[in-house]
Amino acid sequence: MSTALAEVLREWMPHQRWFGGKGREWAEVSEEGFFLSRSEPVVSVHRVRVTYADGAGETYLVPLSWRTHPEEDLSSAFVGAVPGKDAEGADRENYAYDAMRDRDATTPWLTHLVAASTVGPMHFHPAGVAPIPEGVPGDIVSTEQSNTSLVYGQDAIFKLFRRLDPGLNPDVEIGEALRRTENPHIAPLLGHVEIDDPDPANEPATVAMLQTFVRGASDGWRLATASVRDLYAEGDLHADEVGGDFAADSERLGAATASVHADLARVLPTEPADREWFTATAEAMRSRLDAALAVVPQLEEHLAGLRAVYAAVADSGDDVVRQRVHGDYHLGQVLRTATGWVVLDFEGEPARPLAERRQLDSPLRDVAGMLRSFDYAARHMLVEQPDDSQRAYRAQEWAVRNRGAFCTGYSAASGIDPCGDSPLLRALEADKAVYECVYEARNRPNWLMIPLQSLSRLTAGES
Numbered sequence: 520m521s522t523a524l525a526e527v528l529r530e531w532m533p534h535q536r537w538f539g540g541k542g543r544e545w546a547e548v549s550e551e552g553f554f555l556s557r558s559e560p561v562v563s564v565h566r567v568r569v570t571y572a573d574g575a576g577e578t579y580l581v582p583l584s585w586r587t588h589p590e591e592d593l594s595s596a597f598v599g600a601v602p603g604k605d606a607e608g609a610d611r612e613n614y615a616y617d618a619m620r621d622r623d624a625t626t627p628w629l630t631h632l633v634a635a636s637t638v639g640p641m642h643f644h645p646a647g648v649a650p651i652p653e654g655v656p657g658d659i660v661s662t663e664q665s666n667t668s669l670v671y672g673q674d675a676i677f678k679l680f681r682r683l684d685p686g687l688n689p690d691v692e693i694g695e696a697l698r699r700t701e702n703p704h705i706a707p708l709l710g711h712v713e714i715d716d717p718d719p720a721n722e723p724a725t726v727a728m729l730q731t732f733v734r735g736a737s738d739g740w741r742l743a744t745a746s747v748r749d750l751y752a753e754g755d756l757h758a759d760e761v762g763g764d765f766a767a768d769s770e771r772l773g774a775a776t777a778s779v780h781a782d783l784a785r786v787l788p789t790e791p792a793d794r795e796w797f798t799a800t801a802e803a804m805r806s807r808l809d810a811a812l813a814v815v816p817q818l819e820e821h822l823a824g825l826r827a828v829y830a831a832v833a834d835s836g837d838d839v840v841r842q843r844v845h846g847d848y849h850l851g852q853v854l855r856t857a858t859g860w861v862v863l864d865f866e867g868e869p870a871r872p873l874a875e876r877r878q879l880d881s882p883l884r885d886v887a888g889m890l891r892s893f894d895y896a897a898r899h900m901l902v903e904q905p906d907d908s909q910r911a912y913r914a915q916e917w918a919v920r921n922r923g924a925f926c927t928g929y930s931a932a933s934g935i936d937p938c939g940d941s942p943l944l945r946a947l948e949a950d951k952a953v954y955e956c957v958y959e960a961r962n963r964p965n966w967l968m969i970p971l972q973s974l975s976r977l978t979a980g981e982s
């Protein structure tokens with residue numbers, strides 16, 4: 520479609536939460552679109568190729584809905600006006616909206632899934648295990664993160680992967696594999712959508728997935744931070760004495776995590792880690808640190824400490840069986856229902872290449888991710904009061920208590936204590952904190968101090 524649209528997208532995309540190239544200079548942008556629905560409102564889907572000044576590129580998926588007049592109700596979803604023609608060939612403006620925020624434009628996704636359609640280069644694959652709701656509009660999930668999700672009538676949730684990379688997305692791959700296990704800690708996959716790559720030599724990319732919606736659940740981040748607020752409100756009580764103590768939940772979360780890890784190891788490949796893997800893991804951490812330093816110069820003061828922590832991995836004698844893991848495990852990825860925890864989003868870290876995210880890894884990667892998250896939950900309220908030493912002390916107490924409970928739950932369910940004195944675990948925590956520094960610098964600069972402060976502790980060998 521038009522260059523005018525590409526220019527409109529150049530203005531709009533950097534302001535979207537899902538856009539991973541924030542702060543990078545755009546050299547070029549091109550887009551290719553096709554129709555998802557030709558009835559009103561017309562919905563089109565665009566593959567947008569962004570090339571950055573350093574020569575690197577990314578492809579994003581942008582669904583748009585089109586109106587012939589500005590829609591006031593949709594003003595927050597407005598993308599831009601694009602010159603076009605009416606039916607008689609006269610010039611007019613077409614108004615593009617973010618189709619994920621335009622309820623009337625959300626029904627075609629499920630209609631095509633039910634019909635197992637092929638639409639242009641897109642292929643819709645229903646899983647065939649449970650009915651897919653049809654004809655209901657989808658509501659955008661307001662806490663959208665790296666991707667964009669729509670909830671259809673409390674029955675199903677449709678997640679659109681914004682960045683397109685050739686190959687099956689791990690969230691779909693793992694969803695398919697775990698479906699057979701009937702593990703109670705996952706939400707069943709109902710279907711997925713793929714798009715052919717413009718280069719036929721490449722595998723199709725995953726566009727979206729549909730999953731059973733977990734009703735009446737609260738996410739772990741919201742619950743954990745409510746517990747922290749309760750603690751801060753009770754000036755002289757300890758974490759185990761306040762009403763909002765979270766340790767029992769953390770322990771159950773540890774057990775749920777162990778159960779998911781066990782099933783992943785049962786249905787997908789595993790391999791004992793050899794010496795080369797430890798060496799390569801330490802090397803990967805070192806290069807991630809080097810790249811992060813260019814974005815977050817404050818990492819400089821932790822360089823020596825981090826390099827020592829990583830070097831200990833290469834020399835460690837940890838006994839590790841590599842397997843598929845979650846890869847970006849944190850409190851925002853788990854939901855608590857009346858019956859227990861459900862783990863979501865097996866996509867891995869969105870910033871990593873897909874092939875890397877699909878590699879076998881140590882389950883300690885996920886343990887480290889969740890331990891970091893307890894730290895985040897405890898400390899996020901210190902951002903406003905960095906000098907409140909009493910609060911900092913209590914944050915540390917909350918984090919230690921809940922990190923410990925998580926490890927207890929994991930170890931009781933698996934027979935493996937994940938949190939013993941392991942150089943690998945410490946390095947994985949440090950590596951995650953380095954990733955978080957880059958993530959925060961790009962997305963929430965005032966939160967950068969959270970992972971930065973953790974690095975001081977991690978490199979000093981404290982918990």
Ligand SMILES: Nc1ncnc2c1ncn2[C@@H]1O[C@H](COP(=O)(O)OP(=O)(O)O)[C@@H](O)[C@H]1O
Pocket residue numbers: 660662663664665666667668676678706730731732733734736738851852854863864866
């Ligand atoms: N199956 C589900 N049931 C209920 N809520 C869900 C489900 N999947 C995701 N969510 C909600 O949507 C939010 C974002 O989903 P997630 O898969 O983590 O997306 P992202 O990849 O963008 O981080 C989650 O934090 C959760 O609140």
Ligand SMILES: O=P(O)(O)O[C@H]1O[C@H](CO)[C@@H](O[C@H]2O[C@H](CO)[C@@H](O)[C@H](O)[C@H]2O)[C@H](O)[C@H]1O
Pocket residue numbers: 664665666740847849850851864868869888891892893895896955958
């Ligand atoms: O979008 P995703 O959920 O896949 O993950 C990205 O965004 C997360 C923030 O929403 C980020 O997580 C970091 O912040 C969380 C609190 O908001 C905290 O619980 C996590 O421990 C911390 O890593 C995640 O790293 C990023 O990949």
